[in-house]
Amino acid sequence: MNARATVDKxxxxxxxAILPPEPTVDDLEREQARLExxxxxxxxxxxxxxxxxxxxQRERILAAVTxxxxxxxxxxxxxxxxxxxxxxxxxxxxxxxxxxxxQCLHLVEHGGLGPLDRVLARVPVGDFSVGRxxxxxxxxxxxxxxxxxGLADPDWARIERLRSFAGHPLVHEGRLLGVVAMWSRDxxxxxxxxxxxxxxxxxATAIAGAQLIEDVREQSARSQAISxxxxxxxxxxxxxIVLVDRAGRAAxxxxxxxxxxxxxxxxxxxxxxxxxxxxxxxxxxxxELALGGTEQEDREISVNLPGExxxxxxxxxxxxxxxxxxxxxxxxxxxxxxxxxxxxxxxKSEFISTVSxxxxxxxxxxxxxxxLVLDGSPLDDETRELVEVTKRNADRLVRLVNxxxxxxxxEAGRLELDPEPTDVASLCAEAVQGIxxxxxxxxxxxxxxxxxxxxxxxxxxxRIVQVLTNLLSNALKFSPSGSSVDLAVETKGEMVRFEVRxxxxxxxxxxxxxxxxxxxxxxxxxxxxxxxxxxxAICRALVVSHGGEIGVESEPGHGASFFFTLPVAAREA
Amino acid sequence: xxxxLVVDDxxxxxxxxxxxxxxxxxEVVLADGGRAAxxxxxxGAPCDLILCDRMMPEMTGIETLVEVRKRGxxxxxxxxxxxxxxxxxxxEEGLRLGATxxxxxxxxxxxxxxxxNGLVGTP
Numbered sequence: 255m256n257a258r259a260t261v262d263k264x265x266x267x268x269x270x271a272i273l274p275p276e277p278t279v280d281d282l283e284r285e286q287a288r289l290e291x292x293x294x295x296x297x298x299x300x301x302x303x304x305x306x307x308x309x310x311q312r313e314r315i316l317a318a319v320t321x322x323x324x325x326x327x328x329x330x331x332x333x334x335x336x337x338x339x340x341x342x343x344x345x346x347x348x349x350x351x352x353x354x355x356x357q358c359l360h361l362v363e364h365g366g367l368g369p370l371d372r373v374l375a376r377v378p379v380g381d382f383s384v385g386r387x388x389x390x391x392x393x394x395x396x397x398x399x400x401x402x403x404g405l406a407d408p409d410w411a412r413i414e415r416l417r418s419f420a421g422h423p424l425v426h427e428g429r430l431l432g433v434v435a436m437w438s439r440d441x442x443x444x445x446x447x448x449x450x451x452x453x454x455x456x457x458a459t460a461i462a463g464a465q466l467i468e469d470v471r472e473q474s475a476r477s478q479a480i481s482x483x484x485x486x487x488x489x490x491x492x493x494x495i496v497l498v499d500r501a502g503r504a505a506x507x508x509x510x511x512x513x514x515x516x517x518x519x520x521x522x523x524x525x526x527x528x529x530x531x532x533x534x535x536x537x538x539x540x541x542e543l544a545l546g547g548t549e550q551e552d553r554e555i556s557v558n559l560p561g562e563x564x565x566x567x568x569x570x571x572x573x574x575x576x577x578x579x580x581x582x583x584x585x586x587x588x589x590x591x592x593x594x595x596x597x598x599x600x601x602k603s604e605f606i607s608t609v610s611x612x613x614x615x616x617x618x619x620x621x622x623x624x625x626l627v628l629d630g631s632p633l634d635d636e637t638r639e640l641v642e643v644t645k646r647n648a649d650r651l652v653r654l655v656n657x658x659x660x661x662x663x664x665e666a667g668r669l670e671l672d673p674e675p676t677d678v679a680s681l682c683a684e685a686v687q688g689i690x691x692x693x694x695x696x697x698x699x700x701x702x703x704x705x706x707x708x709x710x711x712x713x714x715x716x717r718i719v720q721v722l723t724n725l726l727s728n729a730l731k732f733s734p735s736g737s738s739v740d741l742a743v744e745t746k747g748e749m750v751r752f753e754v755r756x757x758x759x760x761x762x763x764x765x766x767x768x769x770x771x772x773x774x775x776x777x778x779x780x781x782x783x784x785x786x787x788x789x790x791a792i793c794r795a796l797v798v799s800h801g802g803e804i805g806v807e808s809e810p811g812h813g814a815s816f817f818f819t820l821p822v823a824a825r826e827a
Numbered sequence: 828x829x830x831x832l833v834v835d836d837x838x839x840x841x842x843x844x845x846x847x848x849x850x851x852x853x854e855v856v857l858a859d860g861g862r863a864a865x866x867x868x869x870x871g872a873p874c875d876l877i878l879c880d881r882m883m884p885e886m887t888g889i890e891t892l893v894e895v896r897k898r899g900x901x902x903x904x905x906x907x908x909x910x911x912x913x914x915x916x917x918x919e920e921g922l923r924l925g926a927t928x929x930x931x932x933x934x935x936x937x938x939x940x941x942x943x944n945g946l947v948g949t950p
Binding site: 610611612614615616617618619621622623625626629630648652659670672 | 837839840842843844846847850882911912913914915916932933934935936937
């Protein structure tokens, strides 16, 4: 027997419309009493619905629903389940028959009698009475629980003398949110079922609304938390940070920035950025603060703070601040205090410079003494050789000291060049003459192939002679005796190209890449113990500082060709 | 033969310089610092050339140069720096302050003698 009674508006209207024929006074009074009860119930339903719909918190909505069902509509037990993630699938006793994996009905509110079985805190869609309501999608009701044991725990129903059940899905915009259900000791009359239907519809809307509000609230709390964390980060940063909004006002000025520019507690947030710049400008020794700018490259500024003997050096970075859609909403400028780094650099350079000078003094005595020995009374061959070894190695140490000084200057960015228009031919002649002795010693000739009528180059003469000498002596070092080294010079557009070619063994490709780095020496160069390993690194720095390029071409077995370029000197107007 | 005052706080450098110059037939007086050099000059001893280090304790070569130039009778005595301070700006500074020549360490004894001879004449 099918005890499920589904009710809709039509049937309610029918029942209200059908009156028994020729009613007696008693009939009429009974009917009137019934109608009055119906009106009371529906009025109550409307009232409850209003209070439900006006609540914005889910808990209050749910409590109002179960309250209404127990107090106004005579439910012995009223419960609400909402669809949620299957958070107990691993331990759920119903897992083996669950069809709705990962989602189930969670008991979230109950009024009147409590549930008998804890398992019912989670109900799979399609299972038990409420699961059936959810799966069916419409109202399920019965006034005969005895013949319909699936709609309530039979023991519970017997003990509590429960007689009827009605459950209605909570559906909002076609989406199943949950189920509201009631059990009663009385027959559930049509008006009660109608009230349940109205209640369920409005409760669903209210629950969805509350959920939306909750989501928005959570999201806003989350973004507030993130924004607070970011604010704390910016505030705690050791870099000075200023954020400028689109209106050109200081939106954020962090603690480090206040400290770096001695702003103290001065109120600057919200001030036009130009005003803040005006306030700070007297402190800046050189360079512009440009707090509102994003276009400049990283650079350094010197800042004189009151009460500080020396200016502090700040490195300035900037970037555009972008909005959610990638649009520019302002800019940020960041300052790092690099005073200490500069001081360390300076001390390092000074240390190297001092050490170099200190090394020079004993080397002077050694070299001078050896020269005086060689020039003095005649020596036997062995002694002479020993003295020459000593002198040669002292010379090598002197070269190393000179190179280290150069490298330290280059690294500290303190390589000072004095570029002037310089005649190329005499430059080359000076370098070739300088290595003439060495060329004769190794039995290699140097051929100058200098194009006629070369323009002057912009060069620090001594430094470029140093580069040429280095490349020529390298070439000589690796040339077989009897061969020749070519020095070729020609114009290439706005540059003059110098090339030193040898006929030595060439340079393997894997070594070419690191050739211009410090202490990169081939095994052979290391064996010969002549160079310092710094020469080409210095050459590169010198050429690059002149605005030129340096490189090497080589085919192993066919010699190597080192080249560099220098800019042509601008013609006098 | 010229009379040369060698000023250097390093005894070995003084020794090498003296040998290089005496081999060139010059007469050499040694001073281990600016004060000793000035004391020697203030005795009125004849001196044809001063060869002086820069980095010395108590009194630097530059200070020594300035003091020497204050003495009217030594205003035109050739004053030659012989120093490890070999950077471009250091050399320029020495010459600007009145040094006659600026020689850098390490030096070849032959070259030193040639420079000195160039200033005082070959004996």
